[in-house]
Amino acid sequence: MKIAVTGLRGIPGVMGGVETHCEEMLPRVKHIAPDAEIMVFARAPYMRESRYAYRGIDVIAVPSPKSVSLEAIVSTFNAILAARRAGADIVHIHAIGPALLAPMARILGLRVIVTHHGEDYNRAKWGRFARTMLKLGERFGTGWAHQVIAVSPSLAARLRAKFPGAASRITYIPNGAPELPVGATGTLARLGVAPQGYLLAVGRLVPEKGLHDLIDAHALAGDPRKIVIAGGADHASPYSRALLERASESVIFAGLQDRANLRALYENAALFVMPSYHEGLPIAALEAASCATPMLLSDIQPNRDLGLPVAHYFPVGDVKALAVALGRSADEFAVDAASLRRRFDWEAIARSTSEVYRAAAA
Structure with a gap:
């Protein structure tokens, strides 16, 4: 099984909740399913190299601007195309902005999973147009994905109420409490x-x-x-x-x-x-x-x-x-x-x- 992961800036050591989630979770999935090939398609401006391995995960740069309004959607578009070329079976899209492209992934024949990390349209930084697009991403992601993961129980409940037709495909799986490494001095x-x-x-x-x-x-x-x-x-x-x-x-x-x-x-x-x-x-x-x-x-x-x-x-x-x-x-x-x-x-x-x-x- 080939799994392509997108919607994040990159791993490891990249600031952000989605990035930390993937850094913690994906190597553990690889350990559970060693035959699975997991590829993270990360945004090139946040990567130290164009391609490298991290704890069994293949991290691959895709073209992306470093722009607050464009980088998520452009990098996800490029990641889905790269996933299709790489022969991925599943594309796992993180966050509702990138989930705008869930229909594209389905049309290209990929099985689609969307992880909903929160109602980003409530963020103060977004204007009316961006909030509308994020709400549309939530709708497309929930409607077109084969499986939807919500990171909190209240979010899962709201999604099931808002999209009753997708309720059976929505699963609550939380973020985790990691054991951070020791060794820092000074x-x-x-x-x-x-x-x-x-x-x-x-x-x-x-x-x-x-x-x-x-x-x-x-x-x-x-x-x-x-x-x-x-x-x-x-x-x-x-x-x-x-x-x-x-x-x-x-x-x-x-x-x-x-x-x-x-x-x-x-x-x-x-x-x-x-x-x-x-x-x-x-x-x-x-x-x-x-x-x-x-x-x-x-x-x-x-x-x-x-x-x-x-x-x-x-x-x-x-x-x-x-x-x-x-x-x-x-x-x-x-x-x-x-x-x-x-x-x-x-x-x-x-x-x-x-x-x-x-x-x-x-």
Whole structure:
């Protein structure tokens, strides 16, 4: 069985939830089904070479502009053509923007799987036309795919209600809580922070991550701890530039960090804060949980799908409520890391995904 995967920038070490999902899941699928040939068609601007192997996965560059509005659809178009030329049996499309091309893949004779990672049309960065196209991608992906994967239970329920004709083809398979690698040294010293002396946020510098709310709440609370924000902006924007201008001695933009350095940051943070307005099933929160980092999250449904006690959530967009929460003891935000790892286990996720592949190929 030949499986082509598209819709992501690339793997490994590329910032993004879809990218982390594929980096964790695909090698495990390969281990379960060693006879399967898995090809990731990645976007050329994000790749270090035109072709290489990663843990048994063949990673192949396809032409793509580095453009916030064009790269997903152009790279997916090229990936589907490349998959057809390579003799793929299945094309696995990640995210609803690339899913606009699910009909094309079907017409070319490919079996199609779409993973819905979240309602991207709710992202603040998109205008009316882009949101319309994303909603159409959701409709095309759900309607034309042989199998659909939703990464959160609430998302799966909404899709079944919205597209009842596709309900039997929609499967809930979550993101997982990974065990990040050890071995980073000097991470905190390079950033000028001390263990338990900082709040940590991890994510791209885009409006829907709500990082501006965290900075505002931190100032309002007079919190003596520093903020460390790990992540960057794929595409410079007025928002990202304005956010970076708020850097100070107490607000540290750490940029993109590798997984070992992220582990060091999670394990030494006083509190992980996710003030997002939009998520799928948040991988950064699952990483924090896996490291047993105390967690405070906005109360959007994808965050609540993690199943933490109510005290771990604050009303999304409410800076005053977030400031009050920052004044509480970090002990109140402790998490049961072992329980979360059992519930969001990448090995089980890979087994479930392998079953979807078999169902799509049947």
